Amino acid sequence: xxxxxxxxxxxLLAQLxxxxxALGFSQIGVADVxxxxxxxxxxxxxxxxxxxSMDYMAQxxxxxxxxxxxxxxxxxxxxxxxDYLPRDTPEGWQAVEWAxxxxxxxxxxxxxxxxxDYHKVLRQRLQKLSDKLAEAVGxxxxxxxxxxAPVLEVELASRSGIGWRxxxxxxxxxxxGSMFFLGEIYVDLALPVTPPAEPHxxxxxxxxxxxxxxxxxxxxxxxxxxxxxxxxxxxxxxxxIEFRAAMGNRIYGCDDCQxxxxxxxxxxxxxxxxxxxxxxxxxxxxxxxxxxSEAEFLRHTEGSAIRRIGHQxxxxxxxxxxxxxxxxxxxxxIEAALRGALATATPLVREHIEWALAQRPADxxxxxxxxx
Ligand code: SF4
Ligand code: SF4
Numbered sequence: 045x046x047x048x049x050x051x052x053x054x055x056l057l058a059q060l061x062x063x064x065x066a067l068g069f070s071q072i073g074v075a076d077v078x079x080x081x082x083x084x085x086x087x088x089x090x091x092x093x094x095x096x097s098m099d100y101m102a103q104x105x106x107x108x109x110x111x112x113x114x115x116x117x118x119x120x121x122x123x124x125x126x127d128y129l130p131r132d133t134p135e136g137w138q139a140v141e142w143a144x145x146x147x148x149x150x151x152x153x154x155x156x157x158x159x160x161d162y163h164k165v166l167r168q169r170l171q172k173l174s175d176k177l178a179e180a181v182g183x184x185x186x187x188x189x190x191x192x193a194p195v196l197e198v199e200l201a202s203r204s205g206i207g208w209r210x211x212x213x214x215x216x217x218x219x220x221g222s223m224f225f226l227g228e229i230y231v232d233l234a235l236p237v238t239p240p241a242e243p244h245x246x247x248x249x250x251x252x253x254x255x256x257x258x259x260x261x262x263x264x265x266x267x268x269x270x271x272x273x274x275x276x277x278x279x280x281x282x283x284x285i286e287f288r289a290a291m292g293n294r295i296y297g298c299d300d301c302q303x304x305x306x307x308x309x310x311x312x313x314x315x316x317x318x319x320x321x322x323x324x325x326x327x328x329x330x331x332x333x334x335x336x337s338e339a340e341f342l343r344h345t346e347g348s349a350i351r352r353i354g355h356q357x358x359x360x361x362x363x364x365x366x367x368x369x370x371x372x373x374x375x376x377x378i379e380a381a382l383r384g385a386l387a388t389a390t391p392l393v394r395e396h397i398e399w400a401l402a403q404r405p406a407d408x409x410x411x412x413x414x415x416x
Contacts (some may be wrong), residue, residue, distance in 0.1 A: 073204030127312035154297025158321035221308035251301035272298035367400025
């Protein structure tokens, strides 16, 4: 198949897949740019305020659903999947993760965030892929995106066969579950469109049932304002009190709806070292993390996505988890650490510390008399 630019597009797609595999991508698709049928769903979601304070979602209006308006001249979107389970992920890793979440003294960091910042990894590799394309076909229009631009990623991914949209709203693939990142390259080359994926959630509703904050308000509909990933990462102010107990020990993101999903028994390990867990994020104890000064936080999170939330939100999240630990196991060391930070805490963190201290069981308060 030879297009208007004199390019054999089928051969080019095959070549793209080879380059992509060498760069650590597991799958490549090609989507058309007519996403008109996705616009009502996007508008409904925005209208309900489900995006919370993620104003960038609303700012671009329907440009999110119109690739050719976002990048004039775009006729196709190349979609890419990059698996992110760390290379040493053991068999039965979900059970390891559930055990981590059940230990109130440890801090739960989402698997994807334990290694290098995926924005950087994906963007650099998508750019290399885009450069390869430019070398092969000349100076055509290309622009890469990953999670950072007004792109309807999941919609593009499902239309191009990367996977189907699960009831938790993430993309799922039969051979890869959902533990992967998505990236896109907008191009003005009429590459052959790849067929969409068939949905395979069936009658399952495990993700909806397991969500600690009931953030999946209906199949395929997520209220981000209730989601622990949003609350711990995207939201800058106080965490609403109604969600604090349900957060448990989750201090950065939440994987529950993915851990419970039966398709994730097929999740793939990354071929790249970038997503390997950095110490101590994989095994972190709350007390150790709480002890980090701002300088230590910046040092430990250099090159990590966690750094983006800043030290104050980090401490806010930790205070909530420590309050939940106090309620569960009443640790005197945690109580002392929280009290020790009260004098120097920012007003935001101080309020979360006070909430945390109030979580101690009533009999502990009576026996120490501290609150009297
Ligand atoms: S990430 Fe956690 S809080 Fe958010 S929808 Fe999934 S299970 Fe619920
Ligand atoms: S847990 Fe079940 S309903 Fe949810 S995404 Fe997975 S297969 Fe679909």
